[in-house]
Amino acid sequence: MDPVKQSAFITGGSRGIGLGIAREMASAGFDLAINGTREKKLVEPVLRELASAGSEIMYVRGDISRKSDRQSIYERVISRFGQLHVLVNNAGISPLERRDLLDATEESYDRVMATNLKGPYFLTQLFARHMVEMKEKDPQFQGCIINISSVSSTVASTNRGEYCISKAGISMATRLWAARLGEFDIPVYEISPGIIKTDMTAAVTERYDRLIASGICIQQRWGLPEDVGRVAVAMATGAMPYSTGQVVMVDGGLTIRRL
Numbered sequence: 001m002d003p004v005k006q007s008a009f010i011t012g013g014s015r016g017i018g019l020g021i022a023r024e025m026a027s028a029g030f031d032l033a034i035n036g037t038r039e040k041k042l043v044e045p046v047l048r049e050l051a052s053a054g055s056e057i058m059y060v061r062g063d064i065s066r067k068s069d070r071q072s073i074y075e076r077v078i079s080r081f082g083q084l085h086v087l088v089n090n091a092g093i094s095p096l097e098r099r100d101l102l103d104a105t106e107e108s109y110d111r112v113m114a115t116n117l118k119g120p121y122f123l124t125q126l127f128a129r130h131m132v133e134m135k136e137k138d139p140q141f142q143g144c145i146i147n148i149s150s151v152s153s154t155v156a157s158t159n160r161g162e163y164c165i166s167k168a169g170i171s172m173a174t175r176l177w178a179a180r181l182g183e184f185d186i187p188v189y190e191i192s193p194g195i196i197k198t199d200m201t202a203a204v205t206e207r208y209d210r211l212i213a214s215g216i217c218i219q220q221r222w223g224l225p226e227d228v229g230r231v232a233v234a235m236a237t238g239a240m241p242y243s244t245g246q247v248v249m250v251d252g253g254l255t256i257r258r259l
Helices: 016-027 040-051 067-081 106-137 161-184 202-213 225-236
Strands: 007-010 031-036 057-061 086-089 144-148 188-193 247-250
Touching: 007 016, 016 031, 016 040, 016 086, 016 144, 016 225, 031 040, 031 067, 040 057, 057 067, 067 106, 086 106, 086 225, 106 144, 106 161, 144 161, 144 225, 161 188, 188 225, 225 247
Parallel strands: 007 031, 007 086, 031 057, 086 144, 144 188, 188 247
Antiparallel strands: none
């Protein structure tokens, strides 16, 4: 698989883990469509940085939780690149306020699920249809879908249940889409990050510093967005052709059970 000729679309690709993925994929030669909700002028420095690697970069503003935005995003990406080889479902949000399960609100649940699960699920539907069409036209076409979940899909946090449930849903979506797209040889993967240093985790830096120092992770350091990005590149470049539906933990050993 020649990555120089490939195009990828990364939701939430202008910051955090998404930006780490974008940097690694740009370095690998991918042309990129970057999605976010901020005005383009606010992400111009990031877009220029990514373009400096020699890749073609486009910014697609839109909210993936909204059906009309998803359709518009899809149409703009395909109009620009003609075909898309890699979809990275990375965009995700945390609850505005961490609340105990006994106090959590339905409004917060709906907000988190709309962005973290419904959005990626139906965005995948749009691009999966496109990839199937491309594969039927050209058997040499190589498509790939990568879902970014979280260790929170299996590790319970009772003060942000809606987030945990949304990521558990993404894990099942990975398996569902892998099963559905297997006949077309379109692999679907999942990356499950642990404690990654991003703007999302900035508010709980002190807490996670203490947990890392106490040995919660076997590798006693923060994970970096680029750690996730390198795994995404391996998946996107065909280095894991016989692993569809599988999850790669990028968590420094956090989820390894120890006595």
